[in-house]
Amino acid sequence: xxxxxxxxxxxxAVLHLxxxxxxxxxxxxIAESYGxxxxxxxxxxxxxxxxxxxxxxxxxxxxxxxxxxxxxxxLWSVIHEFESLESDIDTPxxxxxxxxxxxxxxxxxxxxxxxxxxxxxxxxxLKTLLRxxxxxxxxxx
Amino acid sequence: MKKQDSAIDVQVASAAEIDAVVALDAEITGAAxxxxxxxxxxxxxxxxxxxQRYFLVAKTRGNQPVGFIVGExxxxxxxxxxxxxxxxxxxxxxxxxQGIGTLLFEALCGEMKRDGATTIRTMVLGNDKTNLSFFxxxxxxxxxxxxxxxxxx
Numbered sequence: 001x002x003x004x005x006x007x008x009x010x011x012x013a014v015l016h017l018x019x020x021x022x023x024x025x026x027x028x029x030i031a032e033s034y035g036x037x038x039x040x041x042x043x044x045x046x047x048x049x050x051x052x053x054x055x056x057x058x059x060x061x062x063x064x065x066x067x068x069x070x071x072x073x074x075l076w077s078v079i080h081e082f083e084s085l086e087s088d089i090d091t092p093x094x095x096x097x098x099x100x101x102x103x104x105x106x107x108x109x110x111x112x113x114x115x116x117x118x119x120x121x122x123x124x125x126l127k128t129l130l131r132x133x134x135x136x137x138x139x140x141x
Numbered sequence: 142m143k144k145q146d147s148a149i150d151v152q153v154a155s156a157a158e159i160d161a162v163v164a165l166d167a168e169i170t171g172a173a174x175x176x177x178x179x180x181x182x183x184x185x186x187x188x189x190x191x192x193q194r195y196f197l198v199a200k201t202r203g204n205q206p207v208g209f210i211v212g213e214x215x216x217x218x219x220x221x222x223x224x225x226x227x228x229x230x231x232x233x234x235x236x237x238x239q240g241i242g243t244l245l246f247e248a249l250c251g252e253m254k255r256d257g258a259t260t261i262r263t264m265v266l267g268n269d270k271t272n273l274s275f276f277x278x279x280x281x282x283x284x285x286x287x288x289x290x291x292x293x294x
Contacts, residue, residue, distance in 0.1 A: 072274075123270065123274050123277050125277070125278060128274070
């Protein structure tokens with residue numbers, strides 16, 4: 001499993017906003033905090049607004065604000081706005097001979113792996129991820 | 142044992158609370174299982190329950206049960222050294238997000254640690270987001286065992 005750049009940027013943004021839900025931040029501020037492209041992040045922010053995870057605040061000092069529940073919003077609820085995380089077996093349209101049996105078996109295995117991946121991502125809330133991050137950094141230091 | 146915060150007491154379950162446990166479980170699962178919970182009470186908190194079995198109830202100051210947890214230290218099943226298992230945990234939907242689940246879980250961890258357990262584990266349905274995210278939030282992660290099953294029909 002490999003997370004797309006858009007998913008990673010979305011998690012940066014949502015976690016940044018969720019860590020201080022009363023405050024609003026501009027795309028430029030978030031992009032600078034994480035060292036990412038403001039152009040790419042702006043597209044991600046529009047998707048996050050459409051999903052209802054964040055809201056845009058107009059006017060002077062406007063920006064974005066987290067609009068979910070940090071103890072209920074999971075990593076999957078952010079990531080699935082950008083990708084399905086379905087495994088892809090790179091097969092031709094028409095399978096010959098015994099290839100159909102092997103690919104059918106592989107499909108079942110990949111479905112099992114995809115289900116576990118989604119369950120794991122859907123079990124970890126933003127709040128828990130922030131704690132994991134701090135604990136991992138503490139261990140690494 | 143008795144653990145309390147400002148508004149909630151966690152105590153060993155008593156027979157008088159089983160009706161409330163049955164009602165709470167029925168509210169959450171949609172099925173009333175009085176026989177099951179009476180049997181659990183006998184085996185985990187009744188007068189003759191075995192050591193290293195725990196059935197704790199969280200109650201409000203008004204003595205109203207609002208959650209419960211059941212657990213046991215088990216040894217050598219699946220080759221595992223002694224380990225605490227959480228077998229059930231429920232908090233009234235109206236009382237969630239106030240830390241009652243955490244109080245119950247921490248009380249159980251304390252009991253099990255005192256009785257020699259060094260690890261605590263549980264099993265949760267893959268689509269049970271509420272319980273999965275709760276246990277993740279308490280620091281549990283995938284362990285060394287993988288649950289496998291098949292249908293027999």
